[in-house]
Amino acid sequence: MDVRVLLKHTWTDPVNCLNSGCHGAVCNRLPTLIKNDNMDTIKIMGTTNIARTDDLPEKQVVYQRTLKSAVKCDGVGLHSGEPVHLTLKPAAAGTGIVFVRTDVDVDKSVIPARWDLVVDTRLCTVIANDHGVRVGTIEHLMAALAGCGLDNVVVEVSAPEVPVMDGSSGPFVFLIECAGVVEQDQPRRIIKILKPIRVVDGDAQATLEPDTNFTLDVQVHFEGTAVSRQALQVGMKNGSFCKELARARTFGFLDEVEALQAAGLGKGGSLDNAIVIDGLTIMNKDGLRFDDEFVRHKMLDAVGDLFLAGGAILGKFAGKRSGHALNNALLRALFADDDAWKYDELRGDAVKTAIDGGIFADQQVMTAAV
Numbered sequence: 001m002d003v004r005v006l007l008k009h010t011w012t013d014p015v016n017c018l019n020s021g022c023h024g025a026v027c028n029r030l031p032t033l034i035k036n037d038n039m040d041t042i043k044i045m046g047t048t049n050i051a052r053t054d055d056l057p058e059k060q061v062v063y064q065r066t067l068k069s070a071v072k073c074d075g076v077g078l079h080s081g082e083p084v085h086l087t088l089k090p091a092a093a094g095t096g097i098v099f100v101r102t103d104v105d106v107d108k109s110v111i112p113a114r115w116d117l118v119v120d121t122r123l124c125t126v127i128a129n130d131h132g133v134r135v136g137t138i139e140h141l142m143a144a145l146a147g148c149g150l151d152n153v154v155v156e157v158s159a160p161e162v163p164v165m166d167g168s169s170g171p172f173v174f175l176i177e178c179a180g181v182v183e184q185d186q187p188r189r190i191i192k193i194l195k196p197i198r199v200v201d202g203d204a205q206a207t208l209e210p211d212t213n214f215t216l217d218v219q220v221h222f223e224g225t226a227v228s229r230q231a232l233q234v235g236m237k238n239g240s241f242c243k244e245l246a247r248a249r250t251f252g253f254l255d256e257v258e259a260l261q262a263a264g265l266g267k268g269g270s271l272d273n274a275i276v277i278d279g280l281t282i283m284n285k286d287g288l289r290f291d292d293e294f295v296r297h298k299m300l301d302a303v304g305d306l307f308l309a310g311g312a313i314l315g316k317f318a319g320k321r322s323g324h325a326l327n328n329a330l331l332r333a334l335f336a337d338d339d340a341w342k343y344d345e346l347r348g349d350a351v352k353t354a355i356d357g358g359i360f361a362d363q364q365v366m367t368a369a370v
């Protein structure tokens with residue numbers, strides 16, 4: 001099944017949600033779903049359809065996951081302001097997350113989503129292959145893929161940027177829910193943290209340390225602005241990414257946005273895809289989606305950036321004033337120390353812990369319940 005989904009770029013009006021059971025965790029201002037006449041019926045699974053983990057049959061191993069079908073959307077590049085076509089496609093076990101630029105020569109088009117291919121972190125996370133072919137603004141899509149428990153996906157983009165959508169991971173989670181998720185025949189490989197790793201840049205720092213779950217502890221400090229100081233700890237329990245983080249939007253300060261646009265960047269940026277802050281004022285007409293939306297978005301960014309490790313991390317992440325650069329520096333420090341991590345699989349008793357810990361996330365559970 002090839003599902004054609006058109007996500008409206010500007011979601012200023014409520015649109016009909018096809019999931020009658022939805023209570024807004026993903027589907028508040030849900031994009032319009034356009035179906036071709038010959039298309040199979042799409043079952044949209046909102047978070048209300050998530051099975052409780054104790055309802056699940058006993059599992060002895062966590063297997064890899066991919067999409068059940070391809071799914072497409074159109075959006076705009078944050079920096080170019082140009083239209084971008086995005087297609088998410090199923091991929092074989094062991095593939096990982098792989099970006100493919102459809103606007104360049106085929107033999108130069110493949111860019112694996114890996115920490116060691118990150119070439120720029122100033123405005124967003126950018127990866128590039130040996131041919132210098134780049135794709136940027138990948139972090140919100142990577143977070144959605146991680147948060148929905150996917151291992152293997154081919155991401156086709158028609159431009160050097162993933163579409164910004166609404167500045168959150170919500171639209172990508174919606175796409176994944178449209179496509180569905182299937183289990184594959186190889187065990188999921190995770191990255192188990194064995195000892196603390198810490199990177200520091202001035203008063204910013206990020207750490208990874210051993211834990212039985214995937215947990216995050218993030219602080220943002222923008223004193224004297226509407227962001228102020230926010231801190232949040234989230235144990236990535238089953239479903240928590242979609243409920244707690246996916247809809248948190250990126251944010252920027254008005255003077256920075258103006259400087260960016262004067263430099264010819266951020267052309268696609270608007271109040272429809274970012275929270276814009278002017279001192280103590282939120283400029284978006286509808287305000288915030290969460291009181292602490294800023295720290296939730298920083299956490300979302302960390303989920304996406306850490307997924308460039310090449311698999312789900314079993315450990316605790318803590319970030320203070322951290323961002324894309326420090327997140328990538330943390331992975332580089334981790335993989336520079338062979339004693340700090342190991343590949344592992346989730347078997348036996350670790351499976352239940354993994355579900356509660358978000359290593360085996362809600363999308364997977366939903367699929368198991370269908």
Ligand SMILES: [Zn+2]
Pocket residue numbers: 139140250297301
């Ligand atoms: Zn972000």
